Amino acid sequence: MPVDPYILLLLGTVGLAALLPARGTGADVASGASTAAIAFLFFLYGARLSTREALDGLRHWRLHGTVLACTFVVFPLLGLAARGFVPSGILSDPLYQGLLFLTLVPSTIQSSIAFTSLARGNVPAAICAGSFSSLAGIVATPLLAAALLGGGGGGDGSLGAGGFSADSVTKIVLHLLVPFVAGQMLRRWVGEFVLRHRKVLGLVDRGSILLVVYTAFSQGMVEGIWHQVSPARFGGLLAVEAVLLAAMLLLTWYGAKALKFGRADRITIQFAGSKKSLAAGLPMASVLFGAQASLAVLPLMLFHQMQLMVCAVIAKRRSRDAVDPPEAVTSAVAEEITVPAGRSGTGAGTGTRSG
Structure with missing residues (x-):
């Protein structure tokens, strides 16, 4: 699978920040605009999420519980285990903190649906699973970060050892929760416009x-934190992430088989349970890490592209191995389609597919 064009845009943005970082008044303006952008993003997330339709998916609670356990329990446990790569020098402590953070963010919605569709899995279940994960992540990710990241937070001290400061709680509530709740409350008036x-x-x-x-x-360049990443450690990070992705793909597939899920549901669990959301993780990292956010999101950006490439290969293989007749599949896999969370006319537990 070719490199995701959006990853190229992200890398171009990183290059722009390296060459022309925002400083002084420009940094203040960029910071204010970034804060407003994060709030707007979470407002849109709230406006898109159909709570009623998502709750309808609870009929397939075993599948969704399995995906949530993979996302917020198994992933973080593997992230904690990766701490062993720090004393050996494979990872620096800041890179490890970013790696651990990526294990805490919610699953994707768009690409999970796209890959599930291509592999002929349970698409309605994938829609609901992504919705539940995104909703849970708004609360679970900051709480897990506070509990597990310890002193690895931002330079402003927003994440300290053992828990949140009052400042970090205020940031999370104002930047993430309030806009999301506002989007949910206004959905009946703005939902159709958003769709x-x-x-x-x-x-x-x-x-x-x-x-x-x-x-x-930009903030990372001004603070000089990029001197902490050597080529060897960058390569070590890629290797560790490849092992992490492989472990989750194997655990989700064979674990779902051990739990006696059908083939279509196993496909959904594998794609929804092994992937992490760049769209949700980047704004959260900006709020939680402050000046250290650039190093915190580097592992997530790399993992995002890696998961797209590997899952595309797996999805195509699953589609060839399917027993049922081929179905039309959209170009969503390459383009990371936008499917509104919870938008499906069928229950998640029916096994019915939508294209």
């Missing part, structure tokens, strides 16, 4: 994330 213009708003989504990345990496 009608989802392509345009999808561009706004991605543009906002690019702004967050530019601000974070």
